[in-house]
Amino acid sequence: MTTSSSTATEHGGDVRLTGISKTYDNGFTAVRPLDLTVPAGSFFALLGASGCGKTTTLRMIAGLEEPTTGTVRLGDQDVTGLPPYKRPVNTVFQSYALFPHLDIFENVAFGLRRRGIKSVKKQVEEMLDLVQLGEQARKKPHQLSGGQQQRVAVARALINHPQVLLLDEPLGALDLKLRRQMQLELKRIQTEVGITFIHVTHDQEEAMTMADTVAVMNAGTVEQLGAPTDLYENPRSTFVANFLGTSNFVSCEISGRGGDELTLTAGDGKLALFADRCSAPTTTGGKLLLGVRPEKISIVHADDAASVPVGRNRLTGRIKDSSFIGVSTQYVVEGPLCDGFEVYAQNVERDPRLVPGAEVVLHWNPAHSFGLDATQDVEAGAAKVEEDAAA
Amino acid sequence: MRWLRKNLVVIAGLLTLAYLLLPNAVVTVFSFNKPKGRFNYEWTQFSTDAWKHPCGVADMCGSLSISLQIAVWATLVSTALGTMIAFALVRYRFRARGAVNSLIFLPMAMPEVVMAASLLTLFLNMGARLGFWTILIAHIMFCLSFVVTAVKARVMSMDPRLEQAAQDLYAGPAQTFLRVTLPIAAPGIAAGALLAFALSFDDFIITNFNAGSTVTFPMFVWGSAQRGTPVQINVIGTAMFLVAVVCVVVGMAAGRRRNKPAA
Numbered sequence: 001m002t003t004s005s006s007t008a009t010e011h012g013g014d015v016r017l018t019g020i021s022k023t024y025d026n027g028f029t030a031v032r033p034l035d036l037t038v039p040a041g042s043f044f045a046l047l048g049a050s051g052c053g054k055t056t057t058l059r060m061i062a063g064l065e066e067p068t069t070g071t072v073r074l075g076d077q078d079v080t081g082l083p084p085y086k087r088p089v090n091t092v093f094q095s096y097a098l099f100p101h102l103d104i105f106e107n108v109a110f111g112l113r114r115r116g117i118k119s120v121k122k123q124v125e126e127m128l129d130l131v132q133l134g135e136q137a138r139k140k141p142h143q144l145s146g147g148q149q150q151r152v153a154v155a156r157a158l159i160n161h162p163q164v165l166l167l168d169e170p171l172g173a174l175d176l177k178l179r180r181q182m183q184l185e186l187k188r189i190q191t192e193v194g195i196t197f198i199h200v201t202h203d204q205e206e207a208m209t210m211a212d213t214v215a216v217m218n219a220g221t222v223e224q225l226g227a228p229t230d231l232y233e234n235p236r237s238t239f240v241a242n243f244l245g246t247s248n249f250v251s252c253e254i255s256g257r258g259g260d261e262l263t264l265t266a267g268d269g270k271l272a273l274f275a276d277r278c279s280a281p282t283t284t285g286g287k288l289l290l291g292v293r294p295e296k297i298s299i300v301h302a303d304d305a306a307s308v309p310v311g312r313n314r315l316t317g318r319i320k321d322s323s324f325i326g327v328s329t330q331y332v333v334e335g336p337l338c339d340g341f342e343v344y345a346q347n348v349e350r351d352p353r354l355v356p357g358a359e360v361v362l363h364w365n366p367a368h369s370f371g372l373d374a375t376q377d378v379e380a381g382a383a384k385v386e387e388d389a390a391a
Numbered sequence: 392m393r394w395l396r397k398n399l400v401v402i403a404g405l406l407t408l409a410y411l412l413l414p415n416a417v418v419t420v421f422s423f424n425k426p427k428g429r430f431n432y433e434w435t436q437f438s439t440d441a442w443k444h445p446c447g448v449a450d451m452c453g454s455l456s457i458s459l460q461i462a463v464w465a466t467l468v469s470t471a472l473g474t475m476i477a478f479a480l481v482r483y484r485f486r487a488r489g490a491v492n493s494l495i496f497l498p499m500a501m502p503e504v505v506m507a508a509s510l511l512t513l514f515l516n517m518g519a520r521l522g523f524w525t526i527l528i529a530h531i532m533f534c535l536s537f538v539v540t541a542v543k544a545r546v547m548s549m550d551p552r553l554e555q556a557a558q559d560l561y562a563g564p565a566q567t568f569l570r571v572t573l574p575i576a577a578p579g580i581a582a583g584a585l586l587a588f589a590l591s592f593d594d595f596i597i598t599n600f601n602a603g604s605t606v607t608f609p610m611f612v613w614g615s616a617q618r619g620t621p622v623q624i625n626v627i628g629t630a631m632f633l634v635a636v637v638c639v640v641v642g643m644a645a646g647r648r649r650n651k652p653a654a
Contacts, residue, residue, distance in 0.1 A: 064555050084558040085567075097556040101574045110570075111560035156560065 013075020020070030045211035278371030429619025473538025521603025545579025
């Protein structure tokens with residue numbers, strides 16, 4: 001999480017939170033002491049379910065919330081004690097918070113005018129062109145669509161060339177199609193201006209599509225931090241494994257080790273896992289949760305069990321449910337070791353025998369398994385995604 | 392029947408409007424009357440005499456000027472105080488906030504005549520000389536609750552994130568208040584101020600108790616109604632009505648222009 005010194009000076013440096021926490025007057029702790037470094041010029045996402053402390057963290061960087069402990073540093077400057085209007089950061093608010101009494105031009109010019117800049121016309125027009133709203137300059141916010149308002153909010157913040165742009169669920173109010181469009185748009189703008197973006201969202205796909213680095217937050221702490229592919233392939237807790245996509249778990253015991261490869265026993269079955277994909281202690285006799293993503297699993301009918309290559313992890317079960325969704329088919333498989341396993345199979349050559357009730361063999365490359373500490377709740381993070389999807 | 396069913400809403404609306412405006416129409420028409428005798432109750436002859444000499448009646452324009460002065464001062468003071476109280480009640484949590492919140496409504500709920508009598512008792516016990524100042528103090532008191540109510544409704548519906556956004560965009564506390572809070576609360580403040588002006592200008596009961604020898608316009612009208620009503624009263628009434636209508640029309644036109652697409 002370090003950056004070269006040249007970019008640090010160019011963009012004003014990293015955002016560094018040290019031991020920062022927030023406990024409200026009513027005793028609720030929104031953020032437990034956490035350390036976080038956001039490299040200058042990166043697109044960083046804080047991902048988590050509602051109430052996990054991600055927005056509070058963002059507001060502490062903006063200065064709208066006073067941290068109970070800890071410090072906020074922007075580059076070399078300690079801004080912990082500075083009020084929001086003295087910090088070189090700007091925020092895109094969740095409901096945009098555009099000033100209803102000012103037109104679009106004056107909304108965008110607001111920050112420049114407050115800093116005593118007299119000739120704002122050229123800059124504002126350029127900024128409105130960047131977000132493709134040049135024609136709307138004299139309209140009032142309520143005359144624009146949601147997507148346009150969102151772009152005004154971005155323009156109003158970006159025109160000040162902040163060291164850091166904070167985005168608080170900026171796409172939450174938009175419909176799905178517009179949201180996809182704005183994700184690309186925001187990513188384009190970020191690449192173009194090179195400013196550090198810190199993006200708060202509860203949408204895991206949004207975080208993975210847009211951000212260079214994602215911090216998954218849960219109950220006021222950062223569960224795991226890393227590049228989207230790294231988080232998805234190597235989750236270090238069941239929360240991350242379930243919150244980012246879907247995961248299947250098998251409870252196992254470590255029965256042996258050969259080089260890098262661990263041999264695991266689950267019931268009467270044997271499974272393999274590479275030690276470098278395991279975040280739990282790998283002592284023989286220890287308990288583990290072996291995880292595997294649904295799309296890594298191949299599914300064959302029990303009659304063809306002999307066709308499964310040697311060296312693959314395999315489990316047997318029966319199809320409980322299947323749903324055809326065009327590009328793929330999603331199966332739910334029940335078995336002695338794989339209770340409620342989800343399997344996504346691409347619809348390349350569909351086997352007509354794979355219907356609910358059919359006996360099947362599941363198999364996958366051992367390299368696609370990951371190992372987690374067995375003391376965790378297997379369901380952690382899974383229910384929360386559904387709640388948000390329903391909301 | 393079909394026609395009636397289709398247009399019933401319009402007819403009901405027009406009837407209600409007629410009911411509301413008929414008294415005003417009568418006042419206006421009789422301002423052009425030339426009555427025989429002292430009472431302006433019967434139509435005799437069209438004349439613009441009263442309009443040409445609006446201050447032709449002794450003491451009337453003096454009382455009008457006192458009423459206007461009191462109304463302006465009562466509006467200014469109660470609007471300033473009421474706006475601050477409203478912000479305090481909505482924005483801050485302080486001891487006795489609940490009590491203040493309900494006590495502020497009391498002047499609106501209390502029978503005016505009771506309030507008038509108790510105010511008089513208070514002033515007399517304090518040895519205050521009744522007149523302009525006692526009327527003004529009384530008016531500020533009862534206008535205050537109306538201003539607080541009007542402004543409070545507006546402040547409560549205000550998104551606190553707007554002020555946070557202003558602060559985020561480099562506006563200090565004073566700038567935030569002047570550039571964002573005040574303009575957004577302005578319609579509520581204006582409504583409160585108009586209400587205060589109207590209430591103060593035509594108040595009779597409380598004023599009558601606490602006026603001493605000062606005569607306001609409503610008191611003058613009341614007094615002259617005993618001895619005969621000069622046409623000039625209708626002239627002043629009609630003029631006030633016209634000023635109010637012009638204010639409303641200008642306000643609506645400004646509001647419409649503000650909301651019209653700029654394209």
